[in-house]
Amino acid sequence: MLAWTIYVAACFLVGIFGINKKFGFWGYFFGSILLSPVVGIILLFASDPRKPT
Secondary structure, three states: OHHHHHHHHHHHHHHHHOOOEOOHHHHHHHHHHHOOHHHHHHHHHHOOEOOOO
């Protein structure tokens, strides 16, 4: 149970860091859950900032 909580918390942090990026919070959060938080961080560093509307 503790491992699952840490995993979801890590995914949540990746989502928080991705708020101002291309896919936003939910994109990085679900991407991290589906793949892994490590892959989510790699995607986060590889993505572009969100364009202002």
